[in-house]
Amino acid sequence: MTDRAFSVVRAGALTTVQDLGRAGHAHLGVPRSGALDGPAAALVNRLVGNAPEAAVLETTLGGCAVRPRSTVTVAVGGAPCRVTVNGRPVAWGAPVRVPAGALLDVGAADSGVRSYVAFSGGIAVEPVLGSRSTDLLSGLGPPPLTDGAVLPLGRPTRLHARVDVAPQPAPPAELVLRVTLGPRDDWFTPAAVRAFTTRAYSVSAASNRIGLRTEGPALERALTSELPSEGVVLGAVQVPPDGRPVVFLADHPTTGGYPVIAVVRAADLPAAAQAVPGTPIRFVAVRHR
């Protein structure tokens, strides 16, 4: 192993490698995967001078700690957290130089769920179908980080970061998700469609990279027959038999047999990735563009 690598000192609750994902293989049953909060991942890459497709770490609530073997520039963004190098506080949301052998500790999220850690040169694990992302549904890509694991880093490009610090949206106190109804809203009673877009939901603790699960009024079906499996998209709001809507996130299955009542606007999904369990959700119906 060359010096361009880091070792994992504290893997945290669930830390994965993520990039832009592997779209284009849905017809083979391959989820797209990729960073859930895409703008945050793009920003930390920009802060260290990486191209947008460079692979970063995505943490979940508890942060992580790593020890680079050579001096690297890192940036931490997404969920705000305390960041230290060898125990000394350093900036969040800005490029930070981490000397070879120093301990970079990404603390637990102060708010939000997922912090992103970019390393100059990017994480250089072997790509699978064109992406280095960990896909938790189908097990493609590198496994989630474990204590003691060593991950390779790529060579830094000569790009210079064009930003030193950048504003990032605060994790949502209330998650407002704009949805276009359909394709299967007619499988629900009119009362259920009304409840979906007017009543209060909240983020369930059972949420993960596959879907944002909700708690709230169960949605009653008008058609109770079985829906033949059909292709589903990122942001689809699928309603399983318990009636509680699930918003499909990056590791979602590519086909499904439960009706999709609506689809969340792509621009609203990064906020969904940062909503902690218990966050109130409102689904607001908008028209198709």
Added chain:
Amino acid sequence: MRALPVGDDALLVEVNSGEEARALHAELLRRRAEGSLSVREIVPAARTVLLDGLAAPSRVACELAMSEVPPAPPRARDVVELPVRYDGPDLADVAAHWGVSAHDVARIHADIEFSVAFCGFAPGFGYLTGLPPRYDVPRRATPRTAVPAGAVALAGPYTGVYPRSSPGGWQLIGTTDTVLWDHTRVPAALLSPGTRVRFVPVGSS
């Protein structure tokens, strides 16, 4: 044919049968290959084809409504042969559903030429059609927490082969040693929509 908008950049095109879905899928692939359809994903399923990543879905919906979909082209590709031991733990249950002996389940199943209607559930998992409707079987009342890789299984009108160990509720009738999915191989998936498949019985050890 009905084209339902899905969010702002996708369409779910619904037809009346699996055969129509096959024809539509072939036609959409043809249009993408000739450059008249620009789309990120074309995902066939039981009665639908999903077009995801369209710049102007409403325009594509109009074009589809005004155009003819020719019948599906003949299945020209080679047949993939999967050696199978008909030794699954649900063989007797399937035999009971079919009203035949376990031996006959193997004979009937191995006599059919299947084709991959669509993929899903897991990378490389194909939903194979070909069995006549009288051989439909329900899923198991209680799904297994772990179905081994290579398990050949039935549910509803479909046959499937588990590409890797996973939970599953299908009725297991046999086992194959063929690797269905290997991301280091090109193509990674042995089965993709349209692939013809035959199960070739081999002696159980």
